[in-house]
Amino acid sequence: MKRIVYGFAMALVVIGLSACGGGNASSSDTPDRTSVQDEDTADKVQIKIDDIGISLDDMVVSNGSVSRTLQEDLDLNISKEEQDVVGVFNDQHNPVLLSRKYPGDTSVEISLESSAEVFVLYHPKFNGVESNDPKELSRRIRSHEKFQDLVSQLKHEIESKNPCPLDPVCSPKAKYIAIGIAEDLQVADLYK
DSSP, rough: OOOOOOOOOHHHHHHHHHHOOOOOOOEHHHSSSSEEESSOOOTOEEEEEOOOSSOOOTTTOSSSEEEEEETOOOOOOOOOOOOEEEEEEEESOOEEEEEOOTTTEEEEEEEEHHHHHHHHHGGGGGTTTTSHHHHHHHHHHSEEEETTHHHHHHHHHHHHSSOOOTTTTTTTTHHHHHHHHHHOOOGGGGOE
């Protein structure tokens, strides 16, 4: 069996997390999710964070330029035209949840599913290349037969208070599920 070892691909996150700063946002809680909406919606993107069953009180939401706790007014200026990565980070600055925003998106949902998708994208197969159809790539990842296993494993890592649940070194079971998904995907047609 071919064994692929890959480390924490934070480079994907760091590159994707570069974005513009500024704006003025506010947060509000609903029973099922936390929602952050920038007041100037003509140029801003709505951020929704799924309720994952754990307290996010000590965590921050960040797009790399600006970080705020969920209790503060958030100041996340994310252009609708830019590609970006947005995440929820713990007090050790490790991502707990991540999501990708595509150019033209008016909202970003940060969830276990979006985090599992980013986890698959840590695979070296995706490093340094840009898909010409990232939404189709997302659809293919999420429709893989093992995708829900990865979501469940990441949920387990988060619930068990793993300090770095989205780091393949800290979450080896999730890493091997993600490797299998990445290696199974036929994506040559999605690259230039």
